[in-house]
Amino acid sequence: MAERVTVGRREPHATDALFDTLGKMAHDGTALLHAYVGAQGLTLVAAPAGPGAPEELVLGPGPFARPTRTGHQLFWGVEHALPAAVWHHAGRRHPVRGRGLHLMPLGPVRGDVSESLAYQLVVLGDEIHQVRLRAGYKRRHVVEAMAGAEVSSALAVAERVTGTSPVAHALAFSLAVEHALGLAVPAADQQARLVLAELERVTSHVGDLALLAASTGTVAAAAEWLRLKETLLRFQAALTGHRYLRGVVGPGGHRRPLSGALSALPALVAAVRQQVDGVAGALEATNSYLDRLHGAGRLPEYADGAVYWTGFVGKSAGLRRDTRWDAPYADYGALTSDLAPVAVNQPDAYGRAWVRVGEVRQSLTLLSRVMEAGPPAAASSRPPARCGAGVGLGRVEAPRGRLCYRVEVRGEHLVAASITTPSQLNWPAVPLALEQRNILQDFPIIDASFSLAVSALDL
């Protein structure tokens, strides 16, 4: 095994000192979160804790936040939002020194079908030694689009932050607006929200598993996962009129009723469960698949407690954090009392896949529980008039992890908004995981095992 070589003249990186600090303080999560937030120039906004809920934190722009339009923000190895001219002419060429070390630029046009993000891999032969991410190519200024907009048009923007999880974004936005204005939601709509959120989670995870199987060359399994995803998408189109469930969830109640296809949900859940058991079971017995996943992209131990990894990245590192349990919303409180978040202490590509298979099974259980208790009434309620003003917070467990919206509302208009997406919290894990003596051939697998959205990082 080659001796670890350091890059000869490595550029001073704003995050290096922070990582050192974090490594030393790995036992104290709150202090670390404050350090992380302080390094980003953000402030912590304390949310009103629900019954039995731990202190909830959401990141909002603080007084020292750097300008994001023209300047750049650094956090955790992610160089963020550089203006086009700067990165394109100067940014791509970093000086790399050291015997045998090469800089391998990858992106922003990369992979078969992928979002725009540039990797800079410093490699020694096949071994990846240092990884930098260069984001900011696809910054759409989502938060600026929401500020000052009407609630309905801000909701349309929220649904397009990440196109594959619009329910989570619409739900977090709606919870925040409801919290700000004190709106009540009918019980039927609460139930339907749970159905939509869990359907979205199943679809998203199945799609992720398809990409992971494809990256390991298990094309037959990838085809089966993709076919299952298409089945789910068609059901979703029949249920709501949109393949990705857009246009239903809204503040105070549904904007559109669910269709009669809801009665077919129990049959779909049974069929999906059978298919998931079949494919996941066969993959568990396929050595060529398992060999590629075990140990690939293992997150270092010092990072486990230090960083607020969320979603399946956190759960695969043994962190039992899930908003559905920590701060229940919709109808989760009653339905999840005898369940626990799926978690395993194996922070590698296999662990992340394992957690997602477990979450798919758990979501199917939740869906069948809702339908056993009586399907949600299909009738849509007229959203109550929005009046008054206030600041509200909405937290949901999106397919990729915790998603927070903080909004300031005045009447029908949004004064300001800030968003913390799971992808923002988890992208810093990707360079960390890649740098742990992985080889280039593992890169697509590790990339697919995180399956994070760039659109939710660039915002």
Added chain:
Amino acid sequence: MFYRRWLMHYLKRPVVTSFPGRSDPDAPARGPLDVTANALFRQSLTLRQLDGGSCNGCEAEIQLLASPVYDLSRFGFAVSPSPRHADLLLVTGVITEAMVPVIRTAYDAMPEPRLVVAVGACATEGGGVFHGLPGVVGRLDAIVPVAARIPGCPPSPNDLLAGLLAAVGRPAPTAVAR
């Protein structure tokens, strides 16, 4: 172990969708496509997708084109990792300022003849809900010539297939009974 499942599938009926999906419940009729038909590509076509600031919705649907339900390869289409091997560039998303030089570079790298297809509401309607925001250019045809526009937010894989076939001047196959 997967080989056993794989072999078992050969005993079953194929799942490929009938095209363009007359029996497909998920193919709402759309208006006529804005297409400059191009009869240059008769046998095969290599695609490259380029994300100009999308929400990942269009990418998710393009990825589904490779699924057994749509099976892009039966039309002679393939996806390329590099624009240098691509005949057709699928551009998605609002076009951000940072992506303008990237799109131009990718287009210049493509061999002639080449086509650009704008995919999704953002790329075809000047940014969609993000129109007019800082850093959002919105207009793709100001950067590269656009041969076809496939609307939809996101366009379903059926729409994508119909648009791609129209873009290369091929007739849409008649629907096959399942």
